[in-house]
Amino acid sequence: MSSHSDAKRAKINHPATHYEKPGDIPADQALSREEKAKALSTWEQDARQLMTASNEGMAGSDEGAQPKDHNRFGEVVRAKAKIGKKPKHKPSQ
Numbered sequence: 001m002s003s004h005s006d007a008k009r010a011k012i013n014h015p016a017t018h019y020e021k022p023g024d025i026p027a028d029q030a031l032s033r034e035e036k037a038k039a040l041s042t043w044e045q046d047a048r049q050l051m052t053a054s055n056e057g058m059a060g061s062d063e064g065a066q067p068k069d070h071n072r073f074g075e076v077v078r079a080k081a082k083i084g085k086k087p088k089h090k091p092s093q
Contacts, residue, residue, distance in 0.1 A: 022079040047073040
């Protein structure tokens with residue numbers, strides 16, 4: 001594997017460590033549309049997990065300490081719309 005494909009894989013699997021915000025992903029020329037969709041889906045899943053944990057009273061001790069410390073779900077939805085994708089719907093329980 002080349003370091004180029006390792007870097008792409010890292011962007012897809014851990015987008016929050018490579019982008020300042022979800023809205024930066026659609027502008028990344030190094031990723032294909034499907035790779036962008038995968039990266040945003042990863043970020044969406046993380047955001048959903050944070051919302052669930054917070055709703056269940058499992059917020060981290062520093063959560064919310066900074067303005068950017070929130071789940072970013074809305075930003076992910078808007079970024080997905082830029083590339084023509086919709087958020088995954090969580091099934092009702």
